[in-house]
Amino acid sequence: MQLDLDFIRRQFPSFEVPSLQGKSFFENAGGSYTCSQVQDRLFRFYRERKVQPYAPYEASRLGGEEMDEARMRLAAMLGVETDELSFGPSTTQNTYVLSQAVAQWLEPGQSIIVTNQDHEANSGPWRRLAERGIIVKEWCINPETGLLDIQDLKSLLGNDVRMVCFPHCSNVVAAVNPVAEITALVRAAGAYSCVDGVSYAPHGFPNVDSLGADIYLFSAYKTYGPHQGIMVIRRELGMSLPNQGHYFNSDSLYKRFTPAGPDHAQVAACAGMADYVDEVYAHHFDAEAAPAERCAQVHDLFRAHEVLLAQPILDYLLAKNSAQLIGPTSAQDRAPTIAVKLQIPGEEAAKKLAPFGVMAGGGDFYAVRPLQAMNISPEHGVLRLSFVHYTGPKDVDRLLSALDHVL
Ligand SMILES: Cc1ncc(COP(=O)(O)O)c(C=O)c1O
Numbered sequence: 001m002q003l004d005l006d007f008i009r010r011q012f013p014s015f016e017v018p019s020l021q022g023k024s025f026f027e028n029a030g031g032s033y034t035c036s037q038v039q040d041r042l043f044r045f046y047r048e049r050k051v052q053p054y055a056p057y058e059a060s061r062l063g064g065e066e067m068d069e070a071r072m073r074l075a076a077m078l079g080v081e082t083d084e085l086s087f088g089p090s091t092t093q094n095t096y097v098l099s100q101a102v103a104q105w106l107e108p109g110q111s112i113i114v115t116n117q118d119h120e121a122n123s124g125p126w127r128r129l130a131e132r133g134i135i136v137k138e139w140c141i142n143p144e145t146g147l148l149d150i151q152d153l154k155s156l157l158g159n160d161v162r163m164v165c166f167p168h169c170s171n172v173v174a175a176v177n178p179v180a181e182i183t184a185l186v187r188a189a190g191a192y193s194c195v196d197g198v199s200y201a202p203h204g205f206p207n208v209d210s211l212g213a214d215i216y217l218f219s220a221y222k223t224y225g226p227h228q229g230i231m232v233i234r235r236e237l238g239m240s241l242p243n244q245g246h247y248f249n250s251d252s253l254y255k256r257f258t259p260a261g262p263d264h265a266q267v268a269a270c271a272g273m274a275d276y277v278d279e280v281y282a283h284h285f286d287a288e289a290a291p292a293e294r295c296a297q298v299h300d301l302f303r304a305h306e307v308l309l310a311q312p313i314l315d316y317l318l319a320k321n322s323a324q325l326i327g328p329t330s331a332q333d334r335a336p337t338i339a340v341k342l343q344i345p346g347e348e349a350a351k352k353l354a355p356f357g358v359m360a361g362g363g364d365f366y367a368v369r370p371l372q373a374m375n376i377s378p379e380h381g382v383l384r385l386s387f388v389h390y391t392g393p394k395d396v397d398r399l400l401s402a403l404d405h406v407l
Pocket residue numbers: 029030089090091092093119121122167169170171196198199218219228229
Protein backbone atom coordinates (compact mmCIF):
# COMPACT_ATOMS: atom_id res chain seq x y z
CA MET A 1 0.00 0.00 0.00
CA GLN A 2 1.35 3.40 -1.02
CA LEU A 3 0.41 6.75 0.38
CA ASP A 4 -2.01 8.63 -1.90
CA LEU A 5 -0.17 11.94 -1.88
CA ASP A 6 -2.90 13.86 -3.74
CA PHE A 7 -5.45 12.78 -1.16
CA ILE A 8 -3.08 13.71 1.66
CA ARG A 9 -2.34 17.17 0.30
CA ARG A 10 -6.05 17.88 -0.15
CA GLN A 11 -6.36 17.63 3.66
CA PHE A 12 -4.03 20.63 4.13
CA PRO A 13 -5.47 24.02 3.10
CA SER A 14 -1.93 25.50 3.02
CA PHE A 15 -1.28 23.71 -0.27
CA GLU A 16 -4.06 25.77 -1.86
CA VAL A 17 -2.95 29.16 -0.55
CA PRO A 18 -1.70 31.42 -3.40
CA SER A 19 1.21 32.80 -1.36
CA LEU A 20 2.54 29.31 -0.77
CA GLN A 21 2.39 28.16 -4.39
CA GLY A 22 5.73 27.24 -5.99
CA LYS A 23 7.30 26.73 -2.59
CA SER A 24 8.43 23.64 -0.76
CA PHE A 25 8.26 23.49 2.98
CA PHE A 26 11.33 21.99 4.66
CA GLU A 27 11.01 23.34 8.22
CA ASN A 28 8.38 20.91 9.42
CA ALA A 29 10.40 19.97 12.52
CA GLY A 30 9.73 23.55 13.64
CA GLY A 31 5.99 23.21 13.10
CA SER A 32 3.82 21.47 10.52
CA TYR A 33 0.98 22.70 8.38
CA THR A 34 -2.40 22.18 10.08
CA CYS A 35 -4.88 19.72 8.61
CA SER A 36 -8.37 20.96 7.70
CA GLN A 37 -9.97 18.64 10.25
CA VAL A 38 -8.21 20.59 13.03
CA GLN A 39 -8.90 23.98 11.45
CA ASP A 40 -12.61 23.16 11.07
CA ARG A 41 -12.95 22.12 14.71
CA LEU A 42 -11.07 25.20 15.91
CA PHE A 43 -13.23 27.49 13.80
CA ARG A 44 -16.42 25.78 14.99
CA PHE A 45 -15.34 26.09 18.63
CA TYR A 46 -14.56 29.79 18.33
CA ARG A 47 -17.79 30.49 16.46
CA GLU A 48 -20.28 28.21 18.21
CA ARG A 49 -18.90 27.11 21.56
CA LYS A 50 -16.78 29.95 22.90
CA VAL A 51 -18.28 29.74 26.35
CA GLN A 52 -17.15 28.19 29.60
CA PRO A 53 -17.41 24.44 28.91
CA TYR A 54 -19.10 21.76 31.03
CA ALA A 55 -22.12 23.88 32.02
CA PRO A 56 -25.67 22.58 31.48
CA TYR A 57 -26.55 24.63 28.39
CA GLU A 58 -26.15 23.34 24.87
CA ALA A 59 -23.18 25.34 23.58
CA SER A 60 -21.23 24.64 26.76
CA ARG A 61 -22.14 20.95 26.88
CA LEU A 62 -20.99 20.50 23.28
CA GLY A 63 -17.76 22.43 23.96
CA GLY A 64 -16.94 20.21 26.94
CA GLU A 65 -17.81 17.09 24.96
CA GLU A 66 -15.46 18.11 22.17
CA MET A 67 -12.63 18.62 24.68
CA ASP A 68 -13.28 15.20 26.21
CA GLU A 69 -13.49 13.66 22.77
CA ALA A 70 -10.01 14.96 21.92
CA ARG A 71 -8.49 13.36 24.99
CA MET A 72 -10.37 10.11 24.56
CA ARG A 73 -9.61 9.64 20.87
CA LEU A 74 -5.94 10.62 21.04
CA ALA A 75 -5.40 8.38 24.07
CA ALA A 76 -7.03 5.46 22.23
CA MET A 77 -4.77 6.06 19.22
CA LEU A 78 -1.68 6.10 21.43
CA GLY A 79 -2.72 2.92 23.28
CA VAL A 80 -3.23 4.51 26.71
CA GLU A 81 -6.17 5.27 29.04
CA THR A 82 -8.11 8.49 28.49
CA ASP A 83 -7.05 10.08 31.77
CA GLU A 84 -3.38 9.26 31.14
CA LEU A 85 -3.34 11.95 28.43
CA SER A 86 -3.31 15.65 29.18
CA PHE A 87 -2.84 18.93 27.34
CA GLY A 88 -0.52 21.74 28.34
CA PRO A 89 0.63 24.94 26.63
CA SER A 90 3.78 23.31 25.22
CA THR A 91 6.17 20.45 25.76
CA THR A 92 8.67 22.82 27.37
CA GLN A 93 6.08 23.83 29.93
CA ASN A 94 4.98 20.23 30.47
CA THR A 95 8.53 19.06 31.25
CA TYR A 96 8.98 22.07 33.53
CA VAL A 97 5.92 21.15 35.58
CA LEU A 98 6.94 17.49 35.65
CA SER A 99 10.41 18.38 36.85
CA GLN A 100 8.88 20.35 39.75
CA ALA A 101 6.85 17.29 40.72
CA VAL A 102 9.89 15.02 40.45
CA ALA A 103 11.92 17.44 42.56
CA GLN A 104 9.38 17.09 45.40
CA TRP A 105 9.28 13.32 45.01
CA LEU A 106 12.99 12.56 45.00
CA GLU A 107 15.19 12.55 48.01
CA PRO A 108 18.59 14.22 48.10
CA GLY A 109 21.22 11.75 46.96
CA GLN A 110 18.89 10.02 44.50
CA SER A 111 19.72 10.35 40.80
CA ILE A 112 18.21 11.07 37.44
CA ILE A 113 19.79 10.54 34.02
CA VAL A 114 19.59 13.07 31.20
CA THR A 115 21.19 13.01 27.76
CA ASN A 116 23.05 15.59 25.75
CA GLN A 117 21.13 14.49 22.64
CA ASP A 118 17.88 16.13 23.79
CA HIS A 119 16.34 19.44 22.82
CA GLU A 120 16.71 21.75 25.84
CA ALA A 121 13.05 21.20 26.75
CA ASN A 122 13.78 17.67 28.02
CA SER A 123 17.15 18.56 29.43
CA GLY A 124 17.42 21.94 31.21
CA PRO A 125 14.46 21.56 33.62
CA TRP A 126 15.78 18.17 34.73
CA ARG A 127 19.38 19.32 35.05
CA ARG A 128 18.27 22.14 37.35
CA LEU A 129 17.26 19.53 39.93
CA ALA A 130 20.98 19.39 40.79
CA GLU A 131 20.40 22.69 42.62
CA ARG A 132 18.07 20.78 44.96
CA GLY A 133 20.54 18.04 45.88
CA ILE A 134 19.53 15.55 43.18
CA ILE A 135 22.42 13.83 41.40
CA VAL A 136 22.14 14.43 37.65
CA LYS A 137 24.05 11.94 35.51
CA GLU A 138 24.62 12.57 31.82
CA TRP A 139 24.21 9.91 29.14
CA CYS A 140 26.49 11.33 26.46
CA ILE A 141 26.37 10.97 22.72
CA ASN A 142 29.31 9.83 20.64
CA PRO A 143 30.78 13.15 19.44
CA GLU A 144 31.49 11.72 15.98
CA THR A 145 28.13 10.11 15.25
CA GLY A 146 25.79 11.99 17.60
CA LEU A 147 24.35 8.63 18.69
CA LEU A 148 23.55 7.32 22.16
CA ASP A 149 25.02 3.94 23.09
CA ILE A 150 22.90 1.69 25.31
CA GLN A 151 26.04 0.25 26.93
CA ASP A 152 26.75 3.72 28.32
CA LEU A 153 23.26 3.88 29.83
CA LYS A 154 23.80 0.48 31.45
CA SER A 155 26.87 1.75 33.21
CA LEU A 156 24.95 4.78 34.55
CA LEU A 157 21.92 2.87 35.85
CA GLY A 158 21.94 1.82 39.49
CA ASN A 159 19.77 1.61 42.61
CA ASP A 160 20.01 5.35 43.08
CA VAL A 161 18.47 6.22 39.67
CA ARG A 162 14.73 7.05 39.68
CA MET A 163 14.15 8.71 36.31
CA VAL A 164 15.77 8.55 32.87
CA CYS A 165 14.94 11.34 30.38
CA PHE A 166 15.81 10.80 26.72
CA PRO A 167 14.48 11.59 23.25
CA HIS A 168 12.63 9.24 20.92
CA CYS A 169 14.49 11.13 18.24
CA SER A 170 16.67 14.25 18.48
CA ASN A 171 15.67 17.34 16.49
CA VAL A 172 19.16 17.56 14.95
CA VAL A 173 20.63 14.03 15.07
CA ALA A 174 17.31 12.43 14.04
CA ALA A 175 18.38 8.86 14.85
CA VAL A 176 15.36 6.87 16.04
CA ASN A 177 16.36 5.62 19.46
CA PRO A 178 15.26 2.06 20.43
CA VAL A 179 12.76 3.35 22.98
CA ALA A 180 11.21 -0.01 23.96
CA GLU A 181 14.64 -1.48 24.63
CA ILE A 182 15.68 1.53 26.69
CA THR A 183 12.47 1.73 28.74
CA ALA A 184 12.72 -2.02 29.52
CA LEU A 185 16.26 -1.52 30.84
CA VAL A 186 15.17 1.51 32.84
CA ARG A 187 12.23 -0.35 34.39
CA ALA A 188 14.39 -3.37 35.21
CA ALA A 189 16.69 -1.00 37.09
CA GLY A 190 13.72 0.25 39.14
CA ALA A 191 13.52 3.67 37.45
CA TYR A 192 10.93 5.51 35.33
CA SER A 193 11.33 6.90 31.83
CA CYS A 194 10.45 10.29 30.35
CA VAL A 195 10.59 10.27 26.57
CA ASP A 196 10.55 13.39 24.39
CA GLY A 197 8.61 12.31 21.32
CA VAL A 198 8.35 15.80 19.77
CA SER A 199 10.64 15.01 16.84
CA TYR A 200 9.25 11.54 16.28
CA ALA A 201 5.45 11.88 16.55
CA PRO A 202 5.02 13.95 13.33
CA HIS A 203 6.22 10.91 11.40
CA GLY A 204 3.45 8.71 12.76
CA PHE A 205 1.87 8.67 16.20
CA PRO A 206 3.49 5.89 18.24
CA ASN A 207 1.87 3.29 20.46
CA VAL A 208 3.01 4.58 23.84
CA ASP A 209 1.97 1.38 25.58
CA SER A 210 4.26 -0.72 23.35
CA LEU A 211 7.09 1.77 23.82
CA GLY A 212 6.85 1.21 27.57
CA ALA A 213 7.43 4.88 28.39
CA ASP A 214 6.13 6.14 31.75
CA ILE A 215 5.98 9.66 30.34
CA TYR A 216 5.73 10.46 26.62
CA LEU A 217 5.57 14.04 25.36
CA PHE A 218 4.96 15.67 22.01
CA SER A 219 3.75 18.94 20.53
CA ALA A 220 0.53 19.03 18.52
CA TYR A 221 1.63 22.02 16.42
CA LYS A 222 4.17 19.68 14.83
CA THR A 223 1.64 16.87 14.35
CA TYR A 224 -0.80 18.81 12.14
CA GLY A 225 -2.69 20.23 15.12
CA PRO A 226 -2.97 23.41 17.19
CA HIS A 227 -0.32 24.85 19.52
CA GLN A 228 -0.63 22.43 22.41
CA GLY A 229 1.77 20.16 24.28
CA ILE A 230 0.47 16.62 24.65
CA MET A 231 1.64 14.58 27.61
CA VAL A 232 1.04 10.95 28.46
CA ILE A 233 1.75 9.93 32.05
CA ARG A 234 1.03 6.35 32.92
CA ARG A 235 -1.19 5.99 35.95
CA GLU A 236 1.24 4.42 38.39
CA LEU A 237 3.81 7.19 38.09
CA GLY A 238 1.23 9.94 37.65
CA MET A 239 -0.58 9.10 40.90
CA SER A 240 2.74 8.75 42.77
CA LEU A 241 4.22 12.09 41.78
CA PRO A 242 2.99 15.04 43.87
CA ASN A 243 -0.01 16.81 42.37
CA GLN A 244 0.88 20.15 40.74
CA GLY A 245 -2.71 21.22 40.07
CA HIS A 246 -5.47 22.48 42.40
CA TYR A 247 -5.68 20.29 45.53
CA PHE A 248 -9.36 19.42 44.92
CA ASN A 249 -8.53 18.02 41.47
CA SER A 250 -5.84 15.62 42.67
CA ASP A 251 -7.92 12.51 41.88
CA SER A 252 -8.06 13.47 38.17
CA LEU A 253 -4.84 12.16 36.70
CA TYR A 254 -5.14 14.41 33.65
CA LYS A 255 -5.34 17.52 35.84
CA ARG A 256 -2.40 16.74 38.11
CA PHE A 257 0.41 18.15 35.93
CA THR A 258 -1.39 20.90 34.02
CA PRO A 259 -1.73 23.78 36.49
CA ALA A 260 -2.62 26.32 33.79
CA GLY A 261 -6.27 26.59 32.80
CA PRO A 262 -6.72 24.70 29.50
CA ASP A 263 -7.02 26.42 26.13
CA HIS A 264 -10.50 25.07 25.52
CA ALA A 265 -10.66 25.70 21.79
CA GLN A 266 -7.26 24.22 21.04
CA VAL A 267 -7.84 21.18 23.22
CA ALA A 268 -11.13 20.57 21.40
CA ALA A 269 -9.45 21.06 18.02
CA CYS A 270 -6.93 18.34 18.85
CA ALA A 271 -9.65 15.79 18.04
CA GLY A 272 -9.09 16.87 14.43
CA MET A 273 -5.76 15.02 14.49
CA ALA A 274 -7.67 11.82 15.25
CA ASP A 275 -10.16 12.67 12.45
CA TYR A 276 -7.22 13.09 10.11
CA VAL A 277 -5.64 9.75 11.00
CA ASP A 278 -9.02 8.06 10.63
CA GLU A 279 -9.65 9.65 7.25
CA VAL A 280 -6.21 8.62 6.01
CA TYR A 281 -6.91 5.11 7.26
CA ALA A 282 -10.36 4.93 5.66
CA HIS A 283 -8.97 6.15 2.33
CA HIS A 284 -6.22 3.52 2.21
CA PHE A 285 -7.64 0.47 4.03
CA ASP A 286 -10.92 -1.43 4.04
CA ALA A 287 -10.71 -3.48 7.23
CA GLU A 288 -12.42 -2.39 10.42
CA ALA A 289 -9.81 -1.77 13.09
CA ALA A 290 -9.49 -0.33 16.58
CA PRO A 291 -8.04 3.20 16.90
CA ALA A 292 -4.52 2.07 17.91
CA GLU A 293 -4.42 -0.37 14.99
CA ARG A 294 -5.62 2.27 12.50
CA CYS A 295 -2.98 4.58 13.87
CA ALA A 296 -0.27 1.93 13.49
CA GLN A 297 -1.20 1.32 9.82
CA VAL A 298 -1.16 5.05 9.09
CA HIS A 299 2.17 5.38 10.91
CA ASP A 300 3.68 2.71 8.64
CA LEU A 301 2.24 4.37 5.52
CA PHE A 302 3.78 7.73 6.49
CA ARG A 303 7.07 6.16 7.40
CA ALA A 304 7.45 4.19 4.16
CA HIS A 305 6.76 7.31 2.09
CA GLU A 306 9.21 9.42 4.09
CA VAL A 307 12.00 6.84 3.96
CA LEU A 308 11.68 6.69 0.17
CA LEU A 309 11.96 10.46 -0.15
CA ALA A 310 14.69 10.98 2.44
CA GLN A 311 17.31 8.64 1.00
CA PRO A 312 18.09 10.70 -2.14
CA ILE A 313 18.53 13.82 0.01
CA LEU A 314 20.88 11.97 2.35
CA ASP A 315 22.83 10.52 -0.59
CA TYR A 316 23.10 13.94 -2.22
CA LEU A 317 24.45 15.52 0.97
CA LEU A 318 26.85 12.64 1.62
CA ALA A 319 28.39 13.21 -1.81
CA LYS A 320 29.09 16.91 -1.05
CA ASN A 321 32.47 17.65 0.50
CA SER A 322 31.18 21.00 1.72
CA ALA A 323 28.43 19.39 3.84
CA GLN A 324 28.74 17.42 7.06
CA LEU A 325 25.62 15.35 7.45
CA ILE A 326 24.51 14.92 11.07
CA GLY A 327 23.11 11.57 12.17
CA PRO A 328 22.47 8.27 10.38
CA THR A 329 23.13 8.01 6.63
CA SER A 330 20.34 5.48 6.10
CA ALA A 331 16.80 6.85 5.95
CA GLN A 332 15.58 3.69 7.69
CA ASP A 333 17.42 4.59 10.86
CA ARG A 334 16.26 8.16 11.20
CA ALA A 335 13.53 10.73 10.87
CA PRO A 336 13.61 12.97 7.79
CA THR A 337 14.91 15.85 9.91
CA ILE A 338 18.18 16.35 8.11
CA ALA A 339 20.71 18.68 9.71
CA VAL A 340 23.94 19.53 7.93
CA LYS A 341 26.89 21.57 8.99
CA LEU A 342 28.13 23.73 6.13
CA GLN A 343 31.04 26.10 5.66
CA ILE A 344 28.58 28.98 5.93
CA PRO A 345 26.35 29.38 9.02
CA GLY A 346 23.11 27.44 8.94
CA GLU A 347 20.92 30.54 8.95
CA GLU A 348 22.79 32.03 6.01
CA ALA A 349 22.28 28.83 4.01
CA ALA A 350 18.56 28.86 4.79
CA LYS A 351 18.37 32.48 3.60
CA LYS A 352 20.05 31.53 0.33
CA LEU A 353 17.56 28.72 -0.25
CA ALA A 354 14.50 30.97 0.15
CA PRO A 355 14.66 32.63 -3.31
CA PHE A 356 14.56 29.15 -4.83
CA GLY A 357 11.22 28.47 -3.12
CA VAL A 358 12.71 26.32 -0.37
CA MET A 359 11.43 27.17 3.10
CA ALA A 360 14.06 25.86 5.49
CA GLY A 361 15.66 26.96 8.72
CA GLY A 362 19.12 27.34 10.16
CA GLY A 363 20.56 27.77 13.64
CA ASP A 364 20.84 25.72 16.81
CA PHE A 365 17.15 24.79 17.14
CA TYR A 366 17.57 24.80 20.95
CA ALA A 367 19.69 21.69 20.50
CA VAL A 368 22.66 23.61 21.87
CA ARG A 369 24.02 20.71 23.90
CA PRO A 370 24.04 18.11 21.11
CA LEU A 371 25.62 20.57 18.69
CA GLN A 372 28.32 21.51 21.18
CA ALA A 373 28.94 17.83 21.95
CA MET A 374 29.56 17.30 18.22
CA ASN A 375 31.92 20.27 18.13
CA ILE A 376 29.54 22.47 16.18
CA SER A 377 29.24 25.96 17.57
CA PRO A 378 25.60 26.93 18.10
CA GLU A 379 26.37 30.36 16.59
CA HIS A 380 27.46 28.70 13.35
CA GLY A 381 24.60 26.24 13.64
CA VAL A 382 23.27 23.84 11.06
CA LEU A 383 20.99 24.01 8.06
CA ARG A 384 17.99 21.82 8.81
CA LEU A 385 15.88 20.28 6.06
CA SER A 386 12.91 18.59 7.66
CA PHE A 387 9.91 17.12 5.95
CA VAL A 388 6.91 14.92 6.67
CA HIS A 389 4.54 12.61 4.81
CA TYR A 390 2.77 15.39 2.83
CA THR A 391 6.03 16.27 1.14
CA GLY A 392 6.29 14.96 -2.41
CA PRO A 393 8.96 14.05 -4.98
CA LYS A 394 8.55 17.49 -6.61
CA ASP A 395 9.53 19.13 -3.32
CA VAL A 396 12.63 16.95 -3.15
CA ASP A 397 13.54 17.88 -6.75
CA ARG A 398 13.12 21.58 -5.93
CA LEU A 399 15.28 21.18 -2.83
CA LEU A 400 18.09 19.34 -4.59
CA SER A 401 18.25 21.83 -7.46
CA ALA A 402 18.25 24.73 -4.96
CA LEU A 403 21.04 23.05 -2.99
CA ASP A 404 23.03 22.82 -6.24
CA HIS A 405 23.06 26.63 -6.29
CA VAL A 406 23.79 27.11 -2.61
CA LEU A 407 26.35 24.43 -1.65
C1 LIG B 1 12.71 17.59 20.10
C2 LIG B 1 11.96 18.74 20.70
N1 LIG B 1 11.59 18.66 21.98
C3 LIG B 1 10.91 19.65 22.58
C4 LIG B 1 10.57 20.80 21.89
C5 LIG B 1 9.82 21.89 22.59
O1 LIG B 1 8.48 21.83 22.27
P1 LIG B 1 7.49 23.05 22.59
O2 LIG B 1 7.75 24.08 21.56
O3 LIG B 1 6.12 22.44 22.50
O4 LIG B 1 7.82 23.52 23.95
C6 LIG B 1 10.94 20.93 20.55
C7 LIG B 1 10.60 22.16 19.81
O5 LIG B 1 11.11 22.46 18.78
C8 LIG B 1 11.66 19.88 19.95
O6 LIG B 1 12.04 19.95 18.67
